[in-house]
Amino acid sequence: MIDVEKVRSATPGCGHVIHLNNAGSALPPQPVVDAVTKHLQLEATIGGYEAYERAExxxxxxxxxxxxxxxxxxxxxxxxxNATRAWDLAFYSIPFQRGDRILTTTSEYSSNGIAFQQVAHRHGVRVDVLPDDEHGQLAVDALAAELDRGGVRLVAVNHVPTHNGLVNPAREIGRLCRNAGVLFLLDACQSVGQLTVDVGEIGCDMLSSTGRKFLRGPRGTGFLYVRRDVVGDLEPPVLDLESATWTSPDTYQVRGDARRFETFERYVAGQIGLGVAIDYAAALGMEAIERRVVHLADRLRERLAATPGVTVRDRGAEKCGITTFTVDGREPAEIRDALRSSGINVSITHGTELYDRNALPRAVRASVHYYNTEDELDQLVNALAA
Incomplete structure (x- = not known):
């Protein structure tokens, strides 16, 4: 069980704001703040390269x-x-050929959708959007049917969409992709840190995530996972002296591990801080984090659904810490601004209407984390009622 008062006391922001925008950028704990500022101070004192050597x-x-x-x-x-760049590096490293098919979901992120279209125009690749099932998540039977049709080069979906509380069935997707011998790229920027994520159980070949959201790390940080068995088939779209070795005037050798996707220059203090944030989450336990986040989100949905004029918009058989809702007669931006003036942070979410014809153009998004309290949720609902 998480000691909520202890983690709140270690989170400076909890004393200043009710933060329900963790799907945007969570409040970092003090150990993360200390790790980042300590390294920045070291760089300022002895120099960046020298600080790197000391902090290696x-x-x-x-x-x-x-x-x-x-x-x-x-x-x-x-x-x-960041997660977008991590996803881009994996996606653009795939050697697509004319006629290849990409399968995705109606709730895919807009930045990923743009990348799909660029590759489609550049290489003659076809992008097929899989339908939702009755719960609003990716329809597994439709995926199975499309894989059976053949010609699929990549299945690329999000684990948790940014504009909805649902959790896509990643394990079922991974099982089908493994059986079909098709690459599976999972965008996990909204799931890592709030849900237990195991790439072995999921069966994805690549996974991208960020530091600033539910991991509570610094902004400007993220990571990419690439399975050992496939990394040799993926040449990054850009290389430098970190990712490859210049072996002769006209030859080079790419690294053999996932760090072929890195560059020499980086936000070093952020890398240290993200490592500290991950250790902080691990010490609490991801199963305990997931239980508390899901509990808080379920309670928030219940309270919102019981509030006159408020409509909860979440879908999915399994839901996470993201809750979306609308208020009759009010624009989402108006609600966000009014709540912010009361010291409550929420955000506005945009559905991917180009893929999902049923998506709302805008809704209010309240995303909880384990350091939030039930009293804070009540204050949100009471503010809406007022």
């Missing part, structure tokens, strides 16, 4: 920390500046 053990700690968190091996992890 803390920097390298990042790889086993991530690996332990998601059930991977340290050589399958790359440090990247």
């Amino acid at each position: 053990a803390d920097i390298q700690r990042f790889y086993p920390a991530v690996a332990s968190l998601i059930g991977a091996k340290p050589d399958e992890i790359a440090y990247v500046e």
